[in-house]
Amino acid sequence: MSNIPENLRYSKDHEWVEVDGDIATIGITDYAQHSLGDVVYVDMPRVGDKFAAHEAFGSVESVKAVSELFTPVGGEVSEVNDGLNDTPEAVNGEPYTTGWMVRVKMDNPGEADAMLNAAEYEEYLEASE
Amino acid sequence: MSENELKKTPLNAVHREMGGKMVDFGGWDMPVQYKAGVIEEHLRCRNVAGLFDVSHMGEIWVEGPDAIAFVNRITTNDVTKLVDGQAHYSALPNADGGTVDDLLVYRFNGEKLLLVVNAGTTEKDWDWISGSADTLVRMSVASTRTDGDAQDLAGGTGDADKSVRTPKLRNASSDFCQIAIQGPEATAMLQTMTETDLSAIKYYHFTTGQVDGVDAIISRTGYTGEDGFEVYAAPEFAVQLWEKMLDAGRYGEDGGILPCGLAARNTLRLEAAMSLYGHELGDDISTYEAGLGWITKIDKDADFVGEDKLRAQKENGVSRKVVGFEMTEPGIGRDGYEVYVGDEKVGVVTSGSPAPFLKKNIGLAFLPPEFANVGQEIKIDIRGKHVSAVVVPTPFYKRQK
Numbered sequence: 001m002s003n004i005p006e007n008l009r010y011s012k013d014h015e016w017v018e019v020d021g022d023i024a025t026i027g028i029t030d031y032a033q034h035s036l037g038d039v040v041y042v043d044m045p046r047v048g049d050k051f052a053a054h055e056a057f058g059s060v061e062s063v064k065a066v067s068e069l070f071t072p073v074g075g076e077v078s079e080v081n082d083g084l085n086d087t088p089e090a091v092n093g094e095p096y097t098t099g100w101m102v103r104v105k106m107d108n109p110g111e112a113d114a115m116l117n118a119a120e121y122e123e124y125l126e127a128s129e
Numbered sequence: 130m131s132e133n134e135l136k137k138t139p140l141n142a143v144h145r146e147m148g149g150k151m152v153d154f155g156g157w158d159m160p161v162q163y164k165a166g167v168i169e170e171h172l173r174c175r176n177v178a179g180l181f182d183v184s185h186m187g188e189i190w191v192e193g194p195d196a197i198a199f200v201n202r203i204t205t206n207d208v209t210k211l212v213d214g215q216a217h218y219s220a221l222p223n224a225d226g227g228t229v230d231d232l233l234v235y236r237f238n239g240e241k242l243l244l245v246v247n248a249g250t251t252e253k254d255w256d257w258i259s260g261s262a263d264t265l266v267r268m269s270v271a272s273t274r275t276d277g278d279a280q281d282l283a284g285g286t287g288d289a290d291k292s293v294r295t296p297k298l299r300n301a302s303s304d305f306c307q308i309a310i311q312g313p314e315a316t317a318m319l320q321t322m323t324e325t326d327l328s329a330i331k332y333y334h335f336t337t338g339q340v341d342g343v344d345a346i347i348s349r350t351g352y353t354g355e356d357g358f359e360v361y362a363a364p365e366f367a368v369q370l371w372e373k374m375l376d377a378g379r380y381g382e383d384g385g386i387l388p389c390g391l392a393a394r395n396t397l398r399l400e401a402a403m404s405l406y407g408h409e410l411g412d413d414i415s416t417y418e419a420g421l422g423w424i425t426k427i428d429k430d431a432d433f434v435g436e437d438k439l440r441a442q443k444e445n446g447v448s449r450k451v452v453g454f455e456m457t458e459p460g461i462g463r464d465g466y467e468v469y470v471g472d473e474k475v476g477v478v479t480s481g482s483p484a485p486f487l488k489k490n491i492g493l494a495f496l497p498p499e500f501a502n503v504g505q506e507i508k509i510d511i512r513g514k515h516v517s518a519v520v521v522p523t524p525f526y527k528r529q530k
Contacts, residue, residue, distance in 0.1 A: 037150075037392070038168045040483040041461060041490075059512070061461050063167045063483050064392050066512075092166075 002031040002125060005096055009112050010121035011072040016096065019112045024073050027100040028060060028091065031125055036062040039091040042084045044102060049077045053111050057102065060091065071104060073111040079103040138184035139306050139367035147388060154391055155249025157185045162390035170393035171485040174353055175526075178312030178378050179389035179397075183352075183359065184367060187251025188305050189244040189258065193296035196242050198431065200234060202293065203258060205416055205439070207429040211236040215334050216350060219424050221246075221254060226415045226438030230254045231406055233350060235335060243346075245307075247406050255300045306367035310374055310386075311357030311397075313528075318377045318386065319358055323347065327358070341373045352394065354401025354526050400484050402453055402493065402523035408464065408479045409451050409493055417442045418495070420451045420523075449495040451479060453523035454507060456490035460516035462509035468494050469508040469515060475500055478509065484525060491525050492518075 008016040014032035018025040033039065041061040051057050053074040060067050080102050084090060091099040106112065116124060135158035144151065149160030160182070162170060173179055191200055201208040206219035215236055221229040230250045235243040246254045310319050320327050325338035325347055335348035346361040362370060378386025389397075395405070404410050409419045416425045417439065427440050456462060461483055468476035481492030500507065503522050508515035 037162060038166045038485075040168075041459065043459070061483075063396060063485065064161070066461070066463065 004118045004122050006118045009115035013070045015072055017072055017112050022106050022109050024104045024106050024112055025100050026102050027095055030095050033092045033095045038063050039088045042088055044080045045077050047077050072115055073106050075104040075106040077102050078105045138182055139364040140182045140371055157248055160390040162392045163388050165387050167392040168485045170387050170389040171396050173387040174312045174389055175486045177384055178315045178386040180374055180386055181309040181389050183309050184306040185248035186307055187246040187302040190299040190301050191242040191296050194240055195293045196240050196296045198293045199296050200242055201431040202433050205425040207426040213238050220416045222435035224435055226435045227412045228410045229257050231410055251302050259298050305361045306364045307361050308370055309351055309359045311351045311353040311355045315357035321377045353397040355528055396482055396485055399480055399482055400526035415442055418447045418450055449497055450501050451493050452496050452501045452520050454492050454494055454518045455521045456518045458517045460511045461490045462492045467510040470500050
């Protein structure tokens with residue numbers, strides 16, 4: 001059973017968002033990391049890059065597969081998790097904490113509110129099983 | 130293909146119980162990895178031992194006085210060089226010089242050979258070998274070389290008649306389970322289960338004996354770049370052998386054996402730069418193109434399928450060949466990605482992956498001969514971005530003897 005923290009918002013692309021004011025921290029869910037298997041590389045944007053909501057901002061690669069990362073919210077990248085360059089396996093081990101990927105200064109914080117909550121994401125996973 | 134149509138090995142339920150993540154592999158329901166994950170499985174096989182269910186592989190018996198002559202006509206390696214209890218890697222060429230499959234040929238005696246072929250191609254191979262057997266024999270008779278240098282294929286009679294009688298062929302794929310135990314501690318682990326002296330079996334040799342009281346073929350072969358064995362037995366003993374091998378390997382303890390799925394099997398063979406059919410080999414890929422000239426005995430004393438086409442490739446050179454590469458910038462050049470030199474598209478990646486033991490991103494790719502030299506700088510198109518790599522020697526990994 002996937003770990004789905006209550007305090008986060010979720011996309012159907014299996015990203016999570018933690019909102020703090022107009023800053024959104026983004027990563028991939030426990031379900032996503034489990035599907036990918038051992039993560040070996042995360043290709044991330046640069047600080048200052050701008051993305052519209054649902055645009056690809058990078059990719060995450062496991063031994064077996066590559067998966068594009070889509071930002072659920074539009075805005076400007078304010079920080080990237082450089083620690084993943086050395087320890088990409090944090091995405092598997094701690095997807096919701098040390099495995100975070102980017103922070104985005106949101107153009108429209110309302111986009112995060114429109115995402116799935118934990119219960120809705122869980123339902124979505126069950127329906128797609 | 131839906132799940133209930135997939136073929137299952139006798140260990141299917143065991144894989145599920147052990148947390149195997151099951152996938153459709155060429156029509157077989159197989160574990161791609163277990164709970165430990167591909168990296169840990171790969172490293173454990175390199176450092177200790179790994180256990181692999183390879184029961185999906187196909188087995189074909191070839192029996193009769195002309196078994197060796199027949200297999201020599203349908204494969205690229207020289208079967209006459211095998212002695213009893215020896216095996217070799219070989220390929221089934223087609224008439225165009227392409228490759229029907231790659232395989233192992235085991236010599237039990239002068240009249241009994243076992244061909245071990247890939248799972249996904251077993252039916253194709255069987256149809257090819259059995260369906261074309263008579264044609265192949267006639268063809269080869271018509272083109273047999275002069276008496277002076279032709280080996281007597283009729284069975285030592287010294288007769289001018291060089292005909293090869295079709296041997297008895299039997300697709301025995303469902304008669305076997307096959308379990309591979311591979312890694313530096315594999316021999317010691319397996320030795321606890323058998324009275325056969327495993328140290329007496331040389332690399333690419335085999336014997337028949339008992340493993341845990343079960344009649345088995347014990348073969349010092351593998352697809353990982355490690356020392357180890359492949360054990361063939363009747364399918365009803367698969368679960369017993371699997372569980373006993375896990376016990377012998379101290380499964381569950383730190384530094385014990387781990388079951389390995391298809392993902393680790395692939396990364397292990399890739400580090401060892403072993404070909405995978407459908408990637409480095411195919412119906413339109415020759416052994417020379419795949420870098421398998423060492424199993425293509427073009428001057429052996431038998432005419433064989435595709436010989437003329439292969440000889441022309443050997444004499445004139447090939448237009449592409451498989452080389453090893455290593456990424457020199459972050460990124461993973463994966464199967465099917467295009468390879469560039471400057472702005473020119475020159476080739477394609479046949480297998481590419483992170484290498485868990487070497488901790489590099491490596492791969493095999495087709496390149497034209499002019500770019501197929503160690504040190505050649507190339508670019509790989511990774512989703513629109515040209516990322517740097519360099520041609521390197523293979524194998525990427527070679528075990529310490």
